[in-house]
Amino acid sequence: MANKRYIFTFPTNMITEPVIFNLGRDFEIETNIRRADIREDAGWVILELKGTEEEIDKGLLWVASKGVRVDSISGDLIQG
Amino acid sequence: MAYLNGLKCRECGRDYPTEPLNVCDFCFGPLEVAYDYSTIREVVTRDGITSGPLSIWRYKDLLPASGENPVDIMTGMTPLIKANNLGKELGLNNLYIKNDSVNPSFSFKDRVVSVACTKAIEFGYEVLSCASTGNLAASVAAHAARAGIKAVVFIPGDLEQGKVINAAIYGPTIMAIDGNYDDVNRLCSEIADNYPWAFVNVNMRPYYAEGSKTLGYEVVEQLDWQVPDHVVVPAASGAMFTKIWKGFNELACLGLLDGVEGMSFGEDQNSVHHPSVSTKMHMAQAFGCSPIAAAWNNGQTHVVPVKPDTIAKSLAIGNPADGIYALKVIKESGGSATATPEDTVAEGIELLARTEGIFTETAGGVSISVLKSLVESGAIKQNERTVVYITGNGLKTQEVVQGAVNTLPIKPTMDSFESAYNG
Ligand SMILES: Cc1ncc(COP(=O)(O)O)c(C=O)c1O
Ligand SMILES: [Zn+2]
Numbered sequence: 001m002a003n004k005r006y007i008f009t010f011p012t013n014m015i016t017e018p019v020i021f022n023l024g025r026d027f028e029i030e031t032n033i034r035r036a037d038i039r040e041d042a043g044w045v046i047l048e049l050k051g052t053e054e055e056i057d058k059g060l061l062w063v064a065s066k067g068v069r070v071d072s073i074s075g076d077l078i079q080g
Numbered sequence: 081m082a083y084l085n086g087l088k089c090r091e092c093g094r095d096y097p098t099e100p101l102n103v104c105d106f107c108f109g110p111l112e113v114a115y116d117y118s119t120i121r122e123v124v125t126r127d128g129i130t131s132g133p134l135s136i137w138r139y140k141d142l143l144p145a146s147g148e149n150p151v152d153i154m155t156g157m158t159p160l161i162k163a164n165n166l167g168k169e170l171g172l173n174n175l176y177i178k179n180d181s182v183n184p185s186f187s188f189k190d191r192v193v194s195v196a197c198t199k200a201i202e203f204g205y206e207v208l209s210c211a212s213t214g215n216l217a218a219s220v221a222a223h224a225a226r227a228g229i230k231a232v233v234f235i236p237g238d239l240e241q242g243k244v245i246n247a248a249i250y251g252p253t254i255m256a257i258d259g260n261y262d263d264v265n266r267l268c269s270e271i272a273d274n275y276p277w278a279f280v281n282v283n284m285r286p287y288y289a290e291g292s293k294t295l296g297y298e299v300v301e302q303l304d305w306q307v308p309d310h311v312v313v314p315a316a317s318g319a320m321f322t323k324i325w326k327g328f329n330e331l332a333c334l335g336l337l338d339g340v341e342g343m344s345f346g347e348d349q350n351s352v353h354h355p356s357v358s359t360k361m362h363m364a365q366a367f368g369c370s371p372i373a374a375a376w377n378n379g380q381t382h383v384v385p386v387k388p389d390t391i392a393k394s395l396a397i398g399n400p401a402d403g404i405y406a407l408k409v410i411k412e413s414g415g416s417a418t419a420t421p422e423d424t425v426a427e428g429i430e431l432l433a434r435t436e437g438i439f440t441e442t443a444g445g446v447s448i449s450v451l452k453s454l455v456e457s458g459a460i461k462q463n464e465r466t467v468v469y470i471t472g473n474g475l476k477t478q479e480v481v482q483g484a485v486n487t488l489p490i491k492p493t494m495d496s497f498e499s500a501y502n503g
Contacts, residue, residue: 005108009384034108035091037382044382046108071385073108075401077268078211078236078261079189079281080316080394080443080472 002053009069010043027059082144083120087111100203100283111286113144117345136294144287145198151227155183155190160302165435170455174465181440185222186473187215192291197223199287200278207277211268213393214243221250234268292320296327305338309464312362312451314443316397318406325409328357361415364450366392370419372403392442424449426480439474
């Protein structure tokens with residue numbers, strides 16, 4: 001089992017979609033939202049995912065396929 | 081000793097002890113160091129600073145690691161040069177270059193790594209680590225060598241040979257990862273989670289980032305304890321940009337600026353703004369990786385990550401950890417953010433070299449080109465005191481200015497020389 005932290009960034013057309021609900025329903029992943037900022041035109045959600053590495057990978061691929069951007073919350077580690 | 085009360089979450093304000101931590105368990109916000117400014121106020125003086133070592137450790141009372149035995153390869157106290165020639169070319173009378181390309185490993189990264197390495201040793205770490213495309217790798221390897229500890233550095237598999245040598249010469253273990261940018265990030269975050277190493281910009285990050293404040297302190301000291309009207313600063317994660325601003329405001333609040341009354345730091349140490357600090361903070365990014373500039377210019381309060389595609393490799397961070405805080409600094413200071421077109425980067429490098437005799441890497445080319453556009457747009461006026469930060473050395477990115485090479489081939493005869501020289 002792994003515990004992973006991400007920020008999902010939603011484009012305007014995805015704001016009203018229950019992406020996080022579906023992620024928890026359709027994959028063996030427990031979702032735990034810690035912070036969020038949703039506005040009319042865009043939004044982000046910071047959350048923790050619990051599950052096996054494979055299941056989280058599959059789930060995140062699905063989230064990304066919906067047009068939601070998935071990033072690690074610490075920002076890019078690799079620096080100039 | 082360092083005057084710390086511990087760490088504090090930048091988002092929810094929860095307190096944490098002085099440990100190798102960087103994220104709040106509760107809200108996942110970033111942790112920042114919390115200083116004991118009431119003690120600092122009693123110990124820090126201008127005389128104490130000016131009689132200190134000729135390195136960033138003259139500001140030890142304002143840094144989050146102990147200055148008694150720092151890992152110091154004499155980083156900092158780099159020249160602040162009055163740039164009359166470049167000023168004349170651009171129409172500025174009061175232009176300065178902070179030439180940070182002459183640090184021991186040839187970039188400003190020595191400032192942050194010197195603090196991170198010193199703190200890592202305080203915590204008892206035996207391995208210093210990072211993931212980097214160049215400057216940070218070299219600095220981590222150099223400081224670990226000086227400290228006599230191990231360095232493990234991760235680089236992308238396709239990194240230019242020159243940059244690999246730049247880090248390799250100091251004797252670290254170098255892992256060249258066969259994968260794209262996202263793969264490198266992902267693997268390194270997993271390694272950082274699972275190995276008991278001091279990863280400079282992960283578990284050491286709150287301490288590491290503070291090292292950049294010294295870029296603010298030095299400019300103030302070099303300007304006889306005054307702040308400039310404008311600064312132009314290149315940004316990748318945005319950390320250095322926010323810390324230069326923090327440095328100016330700390331000195332003001334501690335009453336160290338010329339003719340300025342100190343004031344309290346208030347609740348949020350990281351957002352304090354002393355009214356005497358009227359410096360406008362101008363951020364410079366290259367168009368191919370300009371997520372913070374894009375957010376600023378679109379009026380967004382958060383940064384949408386991008387895939388970097390820029391010749392300014394040292395600024396190629398698509399998901400900048402300090403993006404939102406940098407946006408706040410731009411707003412608070414009345415500054416700006418500019419994404420300069422990719423083809424102006426080499427022009428900026430050549431302009432600085434040709435006018436001032438300073439050879440910078442692409443990040444410096446970005447800053448100079450952004451300076452030029454700020455003058456053209458009227459944001460910076462003729463007599464305003466302006467400081468441009470040049471943060472890395474030109475020998476690191478020679479390939480981007482190959483076009484500047486124009487040698488005259490001659491035979492070993494006077495005739496040949498004279499006809500080439502006069503022709
Ligand atoms: C030469 C140079 N300048 C500027 C920066 C930007 O620093 P920051 O990530 O703090 O914005 C970097 C970062 O890698 C760099 O190497
Ligand atoms: Zn928090």
